[in-house]
Amino acid sequence: MKCHRVNELIELLHPEWQKEPELNLMEMIGKLAAEAGYEGKLEDLTDDVLIYHLKMRNSNKDEMIPGLAKDCEDDFKTAILRARGIIS
Template sequence: MSCHRIDELIELLTPEWKKQGHLNLMEIISQLAEEAGHTGDLAKITDDMLIYHLKMKGEEKDAMIPGIAKDVEVDFKAAILKARGIK
């Protein structure tokens, strides 16, 4: 895992940890995994799962993942031009 991902994860975890300061880190991660629908072993949780869950927490169920939302073109003509390298 690269340093920017660690920094991003810590940045996203900090507010959650402050809300529930009585819990230890593993309890918070376990709670987040449960919220995200993870039912397996905690050792199988990926940093991606935690990052995206924390980013999407509080969003509408059908909200688009931030990394995908920036690439979506609603205008077909604009999408074709972008694909051809014309902006």
């Protein structure tokens, strides 16, 4: 994991962990993984799962995932034309 990803994960985790200070780190990570729907072993859990879950944890269910919203097209025709390189 790159240094900036460690910093991002800590920055996102800190306020959420403060809400439940009685949990140890592994309990908090396990709770976040379960909330995100992750069913594998914790040692296989990627930082991406935690980062995206923490970013979306307190958002509206209809809100788009950060990073995808910038590429979203409201109109199917525009999306096809942009994908084919006809418009930019």
